[in-house]
Amino acid sequence: MKDNKDKPIFTMTLRSRQKKENEKTIKEKNNENKNNKKVKNIKNKKIGRNKKVKKEESDYESESENYSNGIESDYEYSKENNDDSDSSFETENSRKRKRVKKENININIKKLKKDEELYKFNRNAFSKETPQTVIEIREKLIQGIIPEKKKLLMSYFKTGPGDYAEGDQFFGIPVPGVRSVLKFCKNLDFENLFWLMTSSYHEERMLGAQYMTELSKKLIKEExxxxxxxxxxxxxxxxxxxxxxxxxxxxxxxxxxxxIHCLITKKGWKPGERQGWDVLDIEASIKRQEQKFKRLGESRPIFLNNASNNNDNNNKKCKYQYCSNIGITDPIKIQKQILFEYYIECMPWIDNWDLVDLTCRDIIGDFLTELDYEEIKNILYCWLTYNINDQLAGYSRLKIKKDGKNNGIKNTFLNSLEDDTSLTTIWTKRVAIICTFYFINKSDFRYTIYIMEKLLDFNDETIHGPIIPQNLNNNNNNNKKFHDLIEKASGWMLREIGKRDTSCSGKGCKCILKDSNETNNKKNNNSSIFNLYANEKKTLIHFLNKYAWKMPRTMLRYSIEKLPTSSKSTYLNATKPLE
Known part of the structure; x- marks a missing residue:
C-alpha cells in the first residue's frame, strides 16, 4: 500500500480537449507573430517616408539648379513620367489599353445612339389609313429589338442578292421577343391580321403566323x-x-x-405601298412585294375557286356571312376552314422555312382531315407542281424551241437555268411536305409516302422541270433536282415516320402503332411485296430498301439519322433497290 501511494496517479484527458489546448497555443503564437510583423511594417513605412522626403528635397534642388542653368524640359518630362509610374504602378502598355477601351466604348455608344434614332417610334410617320391596333403592336415589337442580331438574322435566313430570301427585311428581334407580344394580340380582326401577314418585315409576319397557329390549337382543344x-x-x-x-x-x-381583294384595292392598303409600314427605300424589298402581289390566289385549290358559284343560292339566305361550300355544319370545323382559306390567300407572304414550319402542321393538316383521301392527294400534288403562270411559261418556251437546232437547245436550256423554277416553288412544296406531319402524329403515313414517291419520280416534268438533253448531260451533277430546303424537309418527315413505326430505336422514338398490326406484318413478310400505304410497322425500312439508291444525299442522311450504324452504311452505299 505504501508503494502505491508513492506512485503518480494516472490521469486521462480527452482528445477533444487536447486539440482545443493545442489550438489555443497555436493561435497565441500566430497573434504574437502578427503583432511583430505589424511593428516591423510600421517602422519600415516610417523609414520609407523619410527617404522619400529626402529624395523630393534633393530633386527639388536639382530641378532648381537645372532651371537656373537653362536646361530644357526633356529631363523634366522624363522625371514626371517616372514619378507618375511610381505612384500609380502603371506601365505604358496598360495606359494604351485603357485608351483603346475608352475609344471602343465611345464608338459603341455612338452606334447605339444611331440605332435608337433609326428605331424610334413615330406615330406621325404612318398614314391615316393604318389602323391603330397595328400601330400599337409595332410599338410593342420595337421594344424587343437587339441591333446586333439584325445582321445575324439577315445572313442566317439568306437575304443577300441571289438568295431565296432576297429583299426580306428584319428588325433584329429574337423569337422569344416576338412571342411575348402575342399577349397583346388577343381578339385581332382579319383586317389587322392582313397588315401583319403582308408586312415587309419578317418578325411581323412571324407574329401573324403564330397568332393563327394559336387559334387553330384552340379549336383542337375545343373539339x-x-x-x-x-x-x-x-x-x-x-x-x-x-x-x-x-x-x-x-x-x-x-x-x-x-x-382580300377589297382590302388590297382599298386606298392605302396595298402591300408594298403603305406609308410608314412597308419599306419603300430598298429596291429588293419593293420587287419582292410586287412578285407576291402577282401570285395572290395561285396556290388556291380548285374547290375554293368555285366557292362563289356554288354559294349563290345560299347567300340569299345568309346575307354577307360565311358559308362552307363543302357542306360542313359543325361551327368548329367551319372555323378550321376559315383559317385554311385565309392562310392560302396569304401564302405568297409565307416565304421562309420558319414561317412554313410554324403554320403547316396545325392549320392545313388539321383541316385536310375533313376531306377524302383522293381530294387530299390532289391538293398536295397541285402544291408540289404549283402550276403558276411564270413556271409554265419557262417550260413552254423550251418545248417551242426544242425543234430547232442544237445551238438553240443549249441557249434555251441555259435561259431556263437562269429562271430556276425550283426556287419559285420552294415554299409550296415545303408546305405540301410538312403539312403531312399532322397525319404522322396520328400514325397515318400514306400521304408522306405518296409525296416522296412523286418527288423521286424524276421523269415528272411538272415537278422537276424539263429533262436535260443528252448533249448537255455529260455530268450527272448538272441537273440539280431538289433545293436544299426540300431535301431537308422530306428527310425530316421520313425520320419522323421511323420514330413511330418501330424501325428506329433511341431517344425521341415513339411507337404509336398497336399490336394488332403484328398479324398483318407476318402476312406481308411471307409475301414479296410490302404495302407502303397500309400504315404498318417498319415502313421506313421498306421505303429505304426500295428508294435509297436514288434519294439525294441530304434527304437520305436526314432519314437515316436514328438508325443503327450498320444499316446506315448499307443505305449510303446502295446502288440498286435492296428488295
Whole structure:
C-alpha cells in the first residue's frame, strides 16, 4: 500500500480537449507573430517616408539648379513620367489599353445612339389609313429589338442578292421577343391580321403566323372538350366565325378571296405601298412585294375557286356571312376552314422555312382531315407542281424551241437555268411536305409516302422541270433536282415516320402503332411485296430498301439519322433497290 501511494496517479484527458489546448497555443503564437510583423511594417513605412522626403528635397534642388542653368524640359518630362509610374504602378502598355477601351466604348455608344434614332417610334410617320391596333403592336415589337442580331438574322435566313430570301427585311428581334407580344394580340380582326401577314418585315409576319397557329390549337382543344362531354349542350367557340362575318358585312363580300381583294384595292392598303409600314427605300424589298402581289390566289385549290358559284343560292339566305361550300355544319370545323382559306390567300407572304414550319402542321393538316383521301392527294400534288403562270411559261418556251437546232437547245436550256423554277416553288412544296406531319402524329403515313414517291419520280416534268438533253448531260451533277430546303424537309418527315413505326430505336422514338398490326406484318413478310400505304410497322425500312439508291444525299442522311450504324452504311452505299 505504501508503494502505491508513492506512485503518480494516472490521469486521462480527452482528445477533444487536447486539440482545443493545442489550438489555443497555436493561435497565441500566430497573434504574437502578427503583432511583430505589424511593428516591423510600421517602422519600415516610417523609414520609407523619410527617404522619400529626402529624395523630393534633393530633386527639388536639382530641378532648381537645372532651371537656373537653362536646361530644357526633356529631363523634366522624363522625371514626371517616372514619378507618375511610381505612384500609380502603371506601365505604358496598360495606359494604351485603357485608351483603346475608352475609344471602343465611345464608338459603341455612338452606334447605339444611331440605332435608337433609326428605331424610334413615330406615330406621325404612318398614314391615316393604318389602323391603330397595328400601330400599337409595332410599338410593342420595337421594344424587343437587339441591333446586333439584325445582321445575324439577315445572313442566317439568306437575304443577300441571289438568295431565296432576297429583299426580306428584319428588325433584329429574337423569337422569344416576338412571342411575348402575342399577349397583346388577343381578339385581332382579319383586317389587322392582313397588315401583319403582308408586312415587309419578317418578325411581323412571324407574329401573324403564330397568332393563327394559336387559334387553330384552340379549336383542337375545343373539339376535344366536346368529345369528352359526349356532345352535350356546351358553349362552343365562335370568335373566328363572328370576326369573319363582321368583316364580310363591312365590305359586303361573300367569300374570303373577295374580302382580300377589297382590302388590297382599298386606298392605302396595298402591300408594298403603305406609308410608314412597308419599306419603300430598298429596291429588293419593293420587287419582292410586287412578285407576291402577282401570285395572290395561285396556290388556291380548285374547290375554293368555285366557292362563289356554288354559294349563290345560299347567300340569299345568309346575307354577307360565311358559308362552307363543302357542306360542313359543325361551327368548329367551319372555323378550321376559315383559317385554311385565309392562310392560302396569304401564302405568297409565307416565304421562309420558319414561317412554313410554324403554320403547316396545325392549320392545313388539321383541316385536310375533313376531306377524302383522293381530294387530299390532289391538293398536295397541285402544291408540289404549283402550276403558276411564270413556271409554265419557262417550260413552254423550251418545248417551242426544242425543234430547232442544237445551238438553240443549249441557249434555251441555259435561259431556263437562269429562271430556276425550283426556287419559285420552294415554299409550296415545303408546305405540301410538312403539312403531312399532322397525319404522322396520328400514325397515318400514306400521304408522306405518296409525296416522296412523286418527288423521286424524276421523269415528272411538272415537278422537276424539263429533262436535260443528252448533249448537255455529260455530268450527272448538272441537273440539280431538289433545293436544299426540300431535301431537308422530306428527310425530316421520313425520320419522323421511323420514330413511330418501330424501325428506329433511341431517344425521341415513339411507337404509336398497336399490336394488332403484328398479324398483318407476318402476312406481308411471307409475301414479296410490302404495302407502303397500309400504315404498318417498319415502313421506313421498306421505303429505304426500295428508294435509297436514288434519294439525294441530304434527304437520305436526314432519314437515316436514328438508325443503327450498320444499316446506315448499307443505305449510303446502295446502288440498286435492296428488295
Amino acid at each position: 376535344e372538350k366536346k368529345k369528352r362531354k359526349n356532345n352535350k349542350n356546351t358553349q362552343s367557340y365562335h370568335f373566328i366565325l363572328d370576326s369573319i362575318n363582321d368583316s364580310l358585312n363591312k365590305y359586303k363580300c361573300h367569300t374570303i378571296p373577295d374580302l
